[in-house]
Amino acid sequence: MLRIDGLSAGYGPVGVLHDLTLEARAAQITCIMGRNGAGKSTLMKCIMGLVPASRGSITLDGVALHSLPAHRVPGHGVAYVPQGRRLFGPLTVAENLQIGLMTRNMGDETRDRVLDLFPRLRERLDQVAATLSGGEQQMLAIGRALCLEPKVLLLDEPTEGLQPSMIALIRDVVLRLKETGVATILVEQRPDAVLQLADRVVFMANGTVADCSERADLSPDAPQFMAYVGV
Amino acid sequence: MGFGPFLLLALMESAVTAATLALTAVGLSLVFGVMRVVNVAHGEFFMLGAVAAWFITNFIGGPPWFAFLMALALAPLAVAAIAALADRLILKRLDYEPEATIVATIGLLYIFQQAALSFYGPQAMPVEPPFNFRIQLPWFGYSAYKLSVILLAALVLIGVWLFLTRSKAGLVMRATQVDRETAQAFGIDTDRVYAAVFALGAGLAAIAAVLIVPIAQAHYLMGHDPLLLAFITVIVGGLGSLRGTVIAAILIGLSDGLIAFFWSPTLAKILATLLVAMVLVFRPQGLFGARTT
Ligand SMILES: Nc1ncnc2c1ncn2[C@@H]1O[C@H](COP(=O)(O)OP(=O)(O)OP(=O)(O)O)[C@@H](O)[C@H]1O
Ligand SMILES: [Mg+2]
Numbered sequence: 001m002l003r004i005d006g007l008s009a010g011y012g013p014v015g016v017l018h019d020l021t022l023e024a025r026a027a028q029i030t031c032i033m034g035r036n037g038a039g040k041s042t043l044m045k046c047i048m049g050l051v052p053a054s055r056g057s058i059t060l061d062g063v064a065l066h067s068l069p070a071h072r073v074p075g076h077g078v079a080y081v082p083q084g085r086r087l088f089g090p091l092t093v094a095e096n097l098q099i100g101l102m103t104r105n106m107g108d109e110t111r112d113r114v115l116d117l118f119p120r121l122r123e124r125l126d127q128v129a130a131t132l133s134g135g136e137q138q139m140l141a142i143g144r145a146l147c148l149e150p151k152v153l154l155l156d157e158p159t160e161g162l163q164p165s166m167i168a169l170i171r172d173v174v175l176r177l178k179e180t181g182v183a184t185i186l187v188e189q190r191p192d193a194v195l196q197l198a199d200r201v202v203f204m205a206n207g208t209v210a211d212c213s214e215r216a217d218l219s220p221d222a223p224q225f226m227a228y229v230g231v
Numbered sequence: 232m233g234f235g236p237f238l239l240l241a242l243m244e245s246a247v248t249a250a251t252l253a254l255t256a257v258g259l260s261l262v263f264g265v266m267r268v269v270n271v272a273h274g275e276f277f278m279l280g281a282v283a284a285w286f287i288t289n290f291i292g293g294p295p296w297f298a299f300l301m302a303l304a305l306a307p308l309a310v311a312a313i314a315a316l317a318d319r320l321i322l323k324r325l326d327y328e329p330e331a332t333i334v335a336t337i338g339l340l341y342i343f344q345q346a347a348l349s350f351y352g353p354q355a356m357p358v359e360p361p362f363n364f365r366i367q368l369p370w371f372g373y374s375a376y377k378l379s380v381i382l383l384a385a386l387v388l389i390g391v392w393l394f395l396t397r398s399k400a401g402l403v404m405r406a407t408q409v410d411r412e413t414a415q416a417f418g419i420d421t422d423r424v425y426a427a428v429f430a431l432g433a434g435l436a437a438i439a440a441v442l443i444v445p446i447a448q449a450h451y452l453m454g455h456d457p458l459l460l461a462f463i464t465v466i467v468g469g470l471g472s473l474r475g476t477v478i479a480a481i482l483i484g485l486s487d488g489l490i491a492f493f494w495s496p497t498l499a500k501i502l503a504t505l506l507v508a509m510v511l512v513f514r515p516q517g518l519f520g521a522r523t524t
Contacts, residue, residue, distance in 0.1 A: 103418035
C-alpha cells in the first residue's frame with residue numbers, strides 16, 4: 001500500500017531523516033514510537049509532501065507521492081491529523097469539516113458518517129474551532145481528516161494531553177477505520193496504547209528505523225520500549 | 232448657507248473619501264492578512280486603475296456612461312492581472328519573506344510609476360463622469376455621481392464580505408490565512424490562493440480609483456495619498472481584521488475629509504499620522520484587532 005524506501009529529508013541543510021524504509025499495509029495499524037526529536041513528525045510531514053524528500057521514494061499504490069507538490073498528495077487519499085491538531089481556529093466546526101470534504105469532493109454522506117462517529121461535533125457545528133475543548137478539538141482534527149475518506153490515515157500523537165475516556169473514544173474510531181481497510185500510521189508514545197492497537201510497531205531513533213516488530217513479538221516489558229522510548 | 236447645511240456638505244464630501252478609502256484599505260488588509268505581505272506598491276495599483284480607466288474611456292468612446300461602465304469592469308481586471316503576474320514573477324520567488332517582499336514592492340512602486348510616466352505622461356487628465364446631474368437639496372445641489380460612488384463602494388464591500396464568508400473560494404482563502412501548511416495538507420493550492428488574493432487586493436484599489444477618477448483626475452503620482460491613508464487605516468483597524476479596517480476607514484475618511492474641509496488637508500494628514508502613533512503606543516493590535524501573543 002504505502003511504501004517508503006530509502007527516504008532522506010530535512011529542513012534546509014539540516015538532515016533529519018536518513019535512509020528510512022517503512023511500509024504501511026491496508027487494514028493494519030502501524031505504530032511509530034521514538035524519543036522526542038527522533039523525527040516522527042518530520043516523517044509524517046514528508047509523506048504529506050510538506051517537507052521535501054532529498055532522497056528515496058514514497059509510493060502509494062504505485063503513485064510516486066514524493067514527486068507531487070504538497071497540495072496534490074491528499075487527493076490520492078492520504079489524510080493527516082497533525083501533532084497539536086492544527087485546526088483552522090477562527091473557522092467554525094462546520095467550515096473545518098467543509099475544508100476536509102472539499103479535498104476529495106466528498107458530500108453529505110461522508111459528512112454524516114463523520115458526525116455519527118463524533119456526535120459532540122454535530123451539536124457544535126457553528127462553534128468556532130478555537131473555542132472547543134481539547135478533546136473536542138482532537139475529534140474535529142480527526143473528523144476533518146476522515147472527511148477525505150482516506151486510504152491512508154496519518155495520526156501524529158492524537159491522544160497527547162487527553163483524558164482516558166477521550167483516548168478510549170479515539171481508540172475505538174481507529175479500530176473501526178482499520179476494519180474498513182484504512183492503512184493507519186499512528187505516532188504514539190505510550191506502550192500500553194500501542195500494545196492495544198498496533199499490528200506492527202516501528203521504533204525510530206535518529207531519523208531512521210531502529211527496529212520493526214510484529215505486535216505478537218512484543219510484551220509490555222519488551223526491551224525495545226526501554227531502548228527507544230525510555231519507558 | 233448656515234452651519235448645519237455646511238456641515239452636511241462637508242460630511243457628504245468626506246463620505247466619498249471614506250468609501251474609496253475603505254475599498255483601498257480592505258485590499259491592503261486582505262493581502263497582509265492572508266499573505267503577510269506589506270504591499271508598498273498598493274497605491275500604485277490604485278494609480279494604475281485610474282490611468283487604465285483614462286485609457287479605456289478614451290479608447291472606447293461612445294456615451295460617457297458606457298465608456299465609464301467599461302472602465303469600471305475592465306480596469307480592475309487589468310490591474311488584477313498585473314498583480315497576479317507580479318505575485319508569480321516576484322513575490323513567490325522570494326518565498327513571501329516579509330523583509331524581502333517589502334523591498335520588492337518598493338521596487339514595484341517605482342516600476343509602475345515610471346511606466347505610467349512613460350506611457351501616460353506627467354499630466355493630470357480627467358475621466359468624464361457617467362452622468363452629470365445634481366440632486367437638488369433644500370440648501371445646495373449635490374453631485375449625484377458622488378452619491379453613487381458611496382453606494383457602489385458599499386455594494387462592492389458587501390460583495391467582498393459575502394465572497395469571503397459564504398463562498399468556497401472565500402473559505403479556502405480564510406483557511407490559507409490561518410495555516411498555510413495545513414491548508415496544503417487538505418489539498419489547497421496555496422500558491423494559487425496567494426496569487427488570487429494579491430489580484431483581489433489590487434483589484435479593489437483599482438475599483439476605488441476608477442470611482443474617484445471622474446472627481447479627482449488621473450496622474451502618475453496619485454498613488455501616494457491612498458497608500459498612506461490605507462496604511463493608517465489598516466494599522467488603526469487592526470492588522471488583518473476586515474471589519475476593523477472598514478470601521479477605521481469610515482472614521483479616518485470622515486475625519487480626514489472634515490478636517491480638510493474646515494481647516495486644511497495638511498492638518499488632516501498630521502492628525503491621522505498622530506492617531507497612528509497613539510494607536511501603536513496604546514493599542515498595538517489596532518482598535519478592533521484581537522490581542523494576539
Ligand atoms: N521546521 C523545522 N525547522 C528546522 N528543524 C526542525 C523543524 N521541525 C523539526 N525540526 C527538527 O527536526 C528534528 C525532528 O523533529 P520532529 O518534530 O520530527 O521530532 P518528533 O519525533 O516528532 O518529536 P516529538 O516526540 O517531540 O514530537 C528535531 O531535531 C527538530 O528540532
Ligand atoms: Mg512530533
